[in-house]
Amino acid sequence: RGVDGWLRRTELEIEQAGIELPDPLEPDTVRVTVAPVVLFSSEQSETRHDSIWVSGSLGDDQGIDYYEFTLNGEVYRDAKGNPLQRRPPSPEQSTQFQFRERMPLQMGENRIIITAYDVDALRHSAAFPLTVLRKPPYYQTPVFYYSIVTLLVLLAGALAANLLIKRRIAFVNRYNPYIAGAPVRNPKMFFGREQLLHKIVNTLHNNSLMIYGPRRIGKTSLLHQLKQHLEQTPDREYFFVPVYIDLQGTPEQRFFAVMMHDIVDGCESHIRLPEGLRIKSGDSDYSARDFSADIKQILALLKPLSSKRLKLVMLIDEVDELNAYSERANQKLRSIFMKTFAENLVAVMSGSFIRKRWESEGSPWYNFFEEIPVDSIDRQAAEALIRQPVKGIFRYEAAAVDKIIEYSDNVPYRIQKFCVNIISHVIEARRRVITAEDVERAKAKVLESEDV
Template sequence: MKTPNPFYYGNEVYDDDFCNRVQELQELAQDVSSGQNLLLYAPRRFGKTSLLKKLKHKLDKQKDYKVIFIDLFSVSSIDEFIQKYFNLIINSFENNTQKALRNIKEVLNIRPNVTMSINETGNISYSLSISKKEQNQTLEDVLNLPSIYAKKFNKKVVVIFDEFQEIAQLKFEKKLRTILQSHSREVSYIFSGSKKSILNQMFSDNSRAFYKSVKHFHIEQIKLDEWIVFIENKFKQTNKEIEKRYIKQVFDITDGFPYYMQQIMSMIWEKTSQNADDDILKQSLELIIQREYDLYSFIWSSLTPNQKNTLKYIVHVDGLNLYSNDHLQEFNFSATTLKSTLEALLKKDICDKKDDRYYLVDPFMKYWLETIG
């Protein structure tokens, strides 16, 4: 029987497939136990959702906790939000169908009719019959369910809104904020997302409902030393070896993004019979560039000529001293044009800025740009 590949990517990562994040997990658990509301931002493929699912798994083991995890990425209407959130709440609170229905009707006092359905795999889902006239009140009722449950059963409830920036398009930020702020310490909310520009507006603009309402929780880069231990162990456990210098090369290319680290190491592992070498690393990178080409080509084609040149400019000067006269002349940029173009790229979440350095949010896109010239 063939040994399974020890590196996993593309979906949420659990248990032995998860690299480190011990400190972040402990801090998150401590914050929610104190009733703190959090904003957690991380770019795509940085392991944000895996970390939050790991937190949910950790808290689910504690009898005094109930955790609701809702991914808002596909939600496109208030009705859809109500139904999805309601179903997840009920399924998170009770495993027993009869008890769940009793709590819904008697304890939680939902006004509209509740229906239950069972799919082909035996999973139970709950939905509400809502008229247009009842929508506003039903939204309030559903939003208040975690707090009502927490008080009634003396439980600590944690609600994780993943891809929370999608709420902005549903136009009920003020109502949501008004209701959630009344839930005090009984319910902790984690607002998570991957669109930094939108989240910044939602939580840092003093005209928005969620202004200064949360603790900002930063996910730091997993250190090279931690990746070395993790990756070397994976190779050794499967009777293969990889030198530290190859791990460092991949780390430098990917900036330590968990998705890319696992993806490239998975490819290197597949091509390695005993010891990884230069050719295997080169072949693995070339293959992944081919696989990601369509994605980056699509992003690239959506940019204006100035935006494309600006990304090349950022890569060329490593994001430093962008407004230097020498650099501007070399790329035939004016300071005014550069400023407006950078602002547009920041809004698109294609590039970002830390301290005085601009960089591409997706580090592998930088590598792709370098390879295509």
């Protein structure tokens, strides 16, 4: 009561004295805000790449206006040369959002600073540094060179050891890869006929062929390589089914039966042959008509195997036998190629003495075949045939190679026969180097044994 009374009396006295009281004081409110904050996703400290992704999140209690980068003391600029300034994705996301920027790096230490500015009336900014060390590529480091040198030393040692083992095994097993007499079936031993093989394949699309040349020039080997090529190399237009037919020693009365037996053997890997084939009834009295009936069935079974045009390729070797047959037998064979189903047949005939007989106007085969000669191989192919099969195991001196080529006339059969004898001799002598004297030693044995 005493205090209240005192206040009333005081107010009354002030009022009577005419004194004006000041307005009550209202304190001003000062809003204090904080600076932007950056949180890096991962502070990668070193790399071997020429650039790096700088990423993380930006935040501010009032919102971010924009942010920019400094790279190695200089403001980072865009492609047009202007300072690169990034803003929040949207006003709603200005208080917190993710950022990601690719920064180029120089070799060595790189200092990247991201500076963020907020939207306060009294603008705040904050800078956040990131240091990244760019190392040279691994292939430029000493460790890499040491590793490569070590690897090369180990590899050289392994190759040397392998070579020594190969040489020792070659002597123990009497390694001799050359072939004398038998057809060459291994493509790695077939040299100098690539262009000829390509020409034959291109001609097969529309024509039957006659390949001719001296005995032992390599015609049979060529047919075997052609068969492998057609089996292993798909053609864009044709589905080739090659079959090898050997007429050597075939009498006229068994001619069509022998042909069909070889065709059946060649097609069994493609189709299941019906029991109704006439050849399965036996060879006796097997005629050209029987052959036509059977080949027609086989072609009908082969056609559905591919959407391409079918070509049954008959690779007929030793057709010199046909010279001893009657003209009627030859006419019957030719008539088969004139039937409607013959559009799916093509023949490659090989012989030594067929060309002159078949070029006469009275021959049933006159103008029937595209003729392709088989000659000796060139020097480069001959040298490859000599050296490559024993490379790393035996070594031919240049003079030895020259003499083999001279004495063989670049005929593959003779080259291989020389090499077979020479390698057998140096294995016996426990030597690796082949000299001209070794060739001279083999000369008489090789050339005198030829019945040409």
